[in-house]
Amino acid sequence: MALLSCVLLMLIPEVCCGLILSFDSYPASPILVTAGSTQNVTLQCQVNLPSNAISSVVISDPSGTERTATTTTLPPSPALYEITLNAVQPSDSGNYTCSATASADLMTTDHIDECASSQCQNGGVCRDAVNGFQCTCAPGYDGVVCEVDIDECASCPCQNGGVCRDAVNSFQCTCAPGYDGVVCEVDINECASSPCQNGLCDNLVDGFRCFCRPGFSGFFCGVELNECDSDPCRNGATCQDAANDVICFCVLGFTGKYCETDINECESDLCNNGSTCLDLINGFQCLCLPGFDGHFCERGWYGE
Known part of the structure; x- marks a missing residue:
């Protein structure tokens, strides 16, 4: 019985330039070959260009012999080039390289932009x-x-009832009365201009309110009240308006802030000789006892 001797055929594909995506042998290396026999081997080289943009693809064996590979790949796919080596012997083992040359003219002419x-x-x-x-x-x-x-208004950026209008890469807010700012975030302070002349200002949304000091009225507290309009002075007194007050000028015989008090002239006890004092307006009268007379009942006549 004869014994068969087997040896390994080593084909080592190597990529030599940046255009080559892959370089493989079929059958894959190492290949078991019977002594005294040969092996057919196909080498495939895939190039990162369409086939109509490649001028040539060359495969070199370990001795430096170059062989041109061919392809059946149609553009625009990356082109797959191959060559079949017949009767490869173990002595042909070694490094095989694949190189490709691109055609700039073909790429410019045929590539679809x-x-x-x-x-x-x-x-x-x-x-x-x-x-x-x-x-x-x-x-x-x-x-x-x-x-x-892109609808920049989709996120509802406008505050306090503002209406958003979409623009190219932006938006614009139309603010409700009383508000301002890019997104209507500012409550306009209507009190900033100090509209209340004689009072305190309360800022409201789209407005303000004045709290007038005593003695003033009106929307802006610009009207000074005339306290004499209510006729506070009594008993014929003359009224003079003052700041949130009045001054009453009393006629003779009256006193008090509003001249409401009749001065009692009898308090000074002017009537003599047991007479009775009768208080009058701005005066008095002494009611004399029998036998006396005079304004103050100061004269006695009963002895004459």
């Missing part, structure tokens, strides 16, 4: 890609081709 038709809307910037494009949208827009105007 998807941005040429101005796909991006609303000022978006188009970036061409292999069999596609990508839009970088201007601020305020979104969508595949920047067709969507």
